[in-house]
Amino acid sequence: MKFTKWRLSLLSLSLMACSQLGYAQGSPDVIDRLMKEFSPSTLSPEAQRKEFEWFREAAKPYKGKKIMVVSETIDTHTYESEVMAKLFSELTGIELVHELTGEDDVVKKIETQVRTGTHLYDAYINDSDLIGWHYRQGKVMNLTDFMKGEGKAVTLPTLDVNDFIGKSFTTAPDGKLYQLPDQQFANLYWYRKDWFDRPDLQKKFMEIYKYKLDVPVNWSAYEDIAEFFTVHVKELDGKKVYGHMDYGRKDPSLGWRFSDAWFSMAGSGDKGLPNGKPVDEWGIRV
Secondary structure, eight states, rough: OOOOOOOOOOTOTTTTOOOOOOOOOEEEEHHHHHHHOSSSSSSHHHHHHHHHHHHHHHHHGGTTTTEEEEEEOHHHHHHIEEEEIIHHHHOOOOOEEEEEEHHHHHHHHHHHHHHHOOOOOSSSOOOOHHHHHHHHHTOOOOHHHHTTTGGGSSSSSTGGGGTTTGOOOOOOSSSOOOOOOOOOOOOOOOOOOHTTHHHHHHHHHHHHSSSSOOOSSSSSHHHHHHHHIIIOOOTTTTEOOOOOOOOOOOOOGGGGGGGSSSBBTTTOOOOOOTTTOOOOOOOOOO
């Protein structure tokens, strides 16, 4: 397999592995166990069985191959690794190895594979925080085109991409899908509207930064506002104030709060609004 694009897609997109291994493929009792495991289901038993049978048939050309996947160690992915991966292997005859590691290590592995071209894994389950970086590096497969073209034969016909929650966070500036949402985390930033609405602060901000004090629409504006309150305002109503506050234990992920999916798309055609400054890596989508 050439390392030009990662084959990131559904578990069924298993055609890119190398090792030849022996598996008894898709015995009837495997489908029964799958139906029991994934119950209750929004599908009728007949429709559910039909989908599992489709996976078994679509996988036949790739029986004996091996797929390497890695994700961070949280309960959702532990279940995928210990239960789903094994059932998938039994159903398809493809060995699916789903490794678990720390979140920071997942990021390091992705970066190593992108920068060196060394093939480490066929798929990564990673935060959509990195979607902008994925897109700019040009190393991640465009799933929209893949599922309609080269990968059509291994893309579940009943797959409803629009049924995924959070799809906008895994869609790049070219309008193409680069990841499929696996689970959701809500990250919220609160701001002091009462401070932003004060005429004296609005006037002072305009004098310094030449644009209106408002909810930031990119990272450089966020920096301006943080600087404004910390450096130029300093104190309100007799109390010291700061332009930004975050909290958390000492952990690599603390710094990644700023690289949430709503920060990561800038640098690709961003106009630098409202202050006209280049956004580079980060920017807020609202």
